[in-house]
Amino acid sequence: MLLAANPVLQAARDYWRALPKPVNIPDIRLIDAATLPRVILPHIIIAEITHANFDLGRLRLCGHEIARWFREMPEGMDAQAFASLTEPAYARHMRALLAELIQRRKPVYCKSVYTLAPLEPGGPDNVVTAERLALPLADGATAVECLIIVETLTASDSRAGPLRLLPPEPGVTVTHGPFEVAG
Numbered sequence: 001m002l003l004a005a006n007p008v009l010q011a012a013r014d015y016w017r018a019l020p021k022p023v024n025i026p027d028i029r030l031i032d033a034a035t036l037p038r039v040i041l042p043h044i045i046i047a048e049i050t051h052a053n054f055d056l057g058r059l060r061l062c063g064h065e066i067a068r069w070f071r072e073m074p075e076g077m078d079a080q081a082f083a084s085l086t087e088p089a090y091a092r093h094m095r096a097l098l099a100e101l102i103q104r105r106k107p108v109y110c111k112s113v114y115t116l117a118p119l120e121p122g123g124p125d126n127v128v129t130a131e132r133l134a135l136p137l138a139d140g141a142t143a144v145e146c147l148i149i150v151e152t153l154t155a156s157d158s159r160a161g162p163l164r165l166l167p168p169e170p171g172v173t174v175t176h177g178p179f180e181v182a183g
Contacts, residue, residue: 002109002182009133011037012044012150013107013182016135025105028137028146033061042066045149048139049098060146069153093176101134102144106183108134115173119157127156133182 003010015037019026028046036044042065048058093112101108114128132151139145 002180003133006131006152008039008043008152009109009131009150009182012040012133012135012148015040016107016148023138023142025136025138025144028139031137031148040150043150043152045151046146047149048146049102049144065153066151090174097132097134097179098147100179101136101147104181104183105136105144106181107136109180109182110134111177113175113177115175117172124157129154129156 003013015035016026019030031046040063042063044061044063045059045066046061048060097108097110110132112130112132114130116126116128118125130151130153132149135148135150136144137146137148
């Protein structure tokens with residue numbers, strides 16, 4: 001099973017599956033913050049989608065682990081402000097993720113690997129692995145208008161953030177894995 005090794009993403013997918021789906025996906029108005037599994041709250045982003053360019057619109061909610069890792073992801077941020085924090089390759093990756101989510105109307109999983117320079121000269125690289133699950137939501141319509149992204153980040157060394165991952169710090173290389181339906 002795709003999410004078996006990540007209990008945070010599995011809890012998010014299970015929560016999404018249990019929501020009523022009046023238009024084959026849950027409506028964001030059905031989400032009650034009090035019912036969100038506690039394990040996903042630090043790792044959550046709830047955002048609106050801009051259909052014209054498959055971009056994130058306004059960020060409605062950002063968990064503290066996401067804010068700690070990325071340093072700049074305040075709630076209420078709009079798509080242009082978000083785009084100013086990202087590099088073009090990451091923005092293209094996120095647009096492709098949103099396009100996949102809109103087309104499939106099912107949870108979509110992907111993994112990104114950030115390779116950072118060693119803490120000490122000659123030491124091993126630090127690898128930060130980001131696993132994310134995007135969950136589609138409607139907003140009073142039949143189209144995917146919003147989404148929940150639940151993302152966990154783990155580092156191979158002692159660094160646990162904050163890191164500048166959006167855009168990456170100098171010397172960071174990023175690779176993105178393929179999108180997989182996790183419905």
